[in-house]
Amino acid sequence: MSVQTTEYTVSEIRSPASFITSRVFIYGALVFWALICLFPIYWTITTSFKSAVDVTQGHLIPFVDFQPDWKGWRSLGLSPDSIFQTSTVRDEFFKRFMNSVITSVGASSLAIIIGSLAAYGLTRYRYKFAWFKNEDISFFFLSQLILPPVVLALPFLVLYREVGLLDTRIGLILLYTLMVLPIVIWIMRDQFNSIPVELEEAALVDGLSIWGAFFRIVMPIALPGMVAAFILAMVLCWNEYFFAALLTSTDAKTIPVMVASQTGSQGINWWSMAALATAAIAPLAVIGIALERYLIMGMTAGAVK
Amino acid sequence: MAAATLGLLATILVQILYKSEVDTIGFETWRPVVYAYVLWGVALGIGQVLTRGEDGQRALFLLPALLFTIAMVIFPTLFGFYIALTDWNLSSFSGRRFNGLDNFWQMLSDPYYRNALFNMVLYVLAVLVEYVIAFGLALLLNAQIRARKFFRVVFLMPLMLSPVAVSWMIGKSLMEYRFGPAATLARHLGWDNPAFFSDPIIARISIMILDAWTFIPFMMIMLLAGLQAMSREVLEAARVDGATTWQTFWQVTFPLMLPVSVTAVILRIIFKLKLADIIITVTSGGPGGATDSVSSFIYREYRDRSNVGYGTMLAMAYLVIIVVFVTWLLKLANRFVRNVN
Numbered sequence: 001m002s003v004q005t006t007e008y009t010v011s012e013i014r015s016p017a018s019f020i021t022s023r024v025f026i027y028g029a030l031v032f033w034a035l036i037c038l039f040p041i042y043w044t045i046t047t048s049f050k051s052a053v054d055v056t057q058g059h060l061i062p063f064v065d066f067q068p069d070w071k072g073w074r075s076l077g078l079s080p081d082s083i084f085q086t087s088t089v090r091d092e093f094f095k096r097f098m099n100s101v102i103t104s105v106g107a108s109s110l111a112i113i114i115g116s117l118a119a120y121g122l123t124r125y126r127y128k129f130a131w132f133k134n135e136d137i138s139f140f141f142l143s144q145l146i147l148p149p150v151v152l153a154l155p156f157l158v159l160y161r162e163v164g165l166l167d168t169r170i171g172l173i174l175l176y177t178l179m180v181l182p183i184v185i186w187i188m189r190d191q192f193n194s195i196p197v198e199l200e201e202a203a204l205v206d207g208l209s210i211w212g213a214f215f216r217i218v219m220p221i222a223l224p225g226m227v228a229a230f231i232l233a234m235v236l237c238w239n240e241y242f243f244a245a246l247l248t249s250t251d252a253k254t255i256p257v258m259v260a261s262q263t264g265s266q267g268i269n270w271w272s273m274a275a276l277a278t279a280a281i282a283p284l285a286v287i288g289i290a291l292e293r294y295l296i297m298g299m300t301a302g303a304v305k
Numbered sequence: 306m307a308a309a310t311l312g313l314l315a316t317i318l319v320q321i322l323y324k325s326e327v328d329t330i331g332f333e334t335w336r337p338v339v340y341a342y343v344l345w346g347v348a349l350g351i352g353q354v355l356t357r358g359e360d361g362q363r364a365l366f367l368l369p370a371l372l373f374t375i376a377m378v379i380f381p382t383l384f385g386f387y388i389a390l391t392d393w394n395l396s397s398f399s400g401r402r403f404n405g406l407d408n409f410w411q412m413l414s415d416p417y418y419r420n421a422l423f424n425m426v427l428y429v430l431a432v433l434v435e436y437v438i439a440f441g442l443a444l445l446l447n448a449q450i451r452a453r454k455f456f457r458v459v460f461l462m463p464l465m466l467s468p469v470a471v472s473w474m475i476g477k478s479l480m481e482y483r484f485g486p487a488a489t490l491a492r493h494l495g496w497d498n499p500a501f502f503s504d505p506i507i508a509r510i511s512i513m514i515l516d517a518w519t520f521i522p523f524m525m526i527m528l529l530a531g532l533q534a535m536s537r538e539v540l541e542a543a544r545v546d547g548a549t550t551w552q553t554f555w556q557v558t559f560p561l562m563l564p565v566s567v568t569a570v571i572l573r574i575i576f577k578l579k580l581a582d583i584i585i586t587v588t589s590g591g592p593g594g595a596t597d598s599v600s601s602f603i604y605r606e607y608r609d610r611s612n613v614g615y616g617t618m619l620a621m622a623y624l625v626i627i628v629v630f631v632t633w634l635l636k637l638a639n640r641f642v643r644n645v646n
Contacts, residue, residue: 114369121366155385239467241582256469277470288465300530
């Protein structure tokens, strides 16, 4: 169910004047909302190049209002003149960055693997565990979506302390997997439902086992859906703050926690905060622009029947 | 058969480990129990395949996810219900102390918790406003426009960005009282004292705006998909019959969009009920706890006093409320959609 660009042919033009006003209104509204979406991003990126005076006087346009400077990036150790020098801030930043990458990729992969297997099983076979049937099992998985993080956070804090998983990446990965699993199952169920069963029946007749049919026949067809689910899961994990803030302290801290911990301290260094925020959002902004199609596919799966 | 006994052995192993922990001659942490559980799961899978053949292979699709979720949800939740009944301060040495329903009575008379619950009602109601805006945007994107792809990417952008970064970008700097562009704009528009986060009501609205900024695209995309899946013949028929744009919208588009709308709104409400990170980073509940959501309140409660017991009691009460509320909502939505169509 991806969003196609459909051109409407029914552009019934009543009178030129009303047509023009409606055009003006539509484009006006579009541009207005685009500004709302983009301005905060623009503001953050430019602020990372400002000095204190420029920030406090609210200067907006580089080169006209203020002279851009690498100040914010230098404090992160990422500006051209400081990139080859040693910088503890940069080291910390990369450590957090890698934590974020490892946890979100790890959790998304794990969720995709066990999630697609479960979704496939649920769409193809009838199960019966005690008095639980397929619908109940599906509902059980999807109902995890309702569970707010707070409910699990404190028990997990205690349990992880006992198990020795507190402040580890593995601990975070397990929790994030749990967090995105319902969404993955939801998307993948929709995907597998759209694949005709006859394909696998033919494969089974040809002598493939159930798992062989799944890996050789179904997987390749469902791959776009898997990519969509993976990316959506990535985005959610990358942006997750609540669990990370509670369950990590030094080793496994992720980027959002690092960003948040900067704001509280003595007087804000606007430029370095802005640089940090820019660095935190940049990877996802790139993913969003490049893989927008998959994101939309993931979000609309199962919504439109 | 052999594998089935292996599975059984692994479970017994778990039992033994459990016992030895009690007798303090076991391992230092409980981690071996986790390994044993994983091992047991694997053994169970192999056992299924060996004893039940084809059926076992089928069960193998479902088992990993099922075992994982049970271990990660059911057990911690039950454990949570237990610690909700204790007075357990993680930073003190006294450790866990069972105190029955004390936390519960304390919760009932906690004005901050009640306030947080009330805020959640407000925040959830804000979803309706978000829905109207999202619907409008979806209609705009579905109109005959140029550069549709560009606008779609731009409109989707806020959803991609981490709420923590967003709360810094917008909450802390754009809405900064002295020089933030949003405050400057508000001054130009005639609001003399644009303090977004010091008046309780305005602060709540600011939080809603921040959250809406991130999540409107989510509903917008779902509604857009709904609009594009709509058959064009119906719309053309309405036009041929001489309906105005306004009439077409209310009598054709809107009713047809109801199922999608309901799904979008319910999903959005579910996400809204988890709202925490923006509040924690922007206002940390202030002024005076006015903007707290339940999640952020429990978070602060734990951070300030590290009392796991009381915090868990609050969370569990919240869970019960949410489950009842969402079940009711789903029922209501079902009936609503059926009545209209």
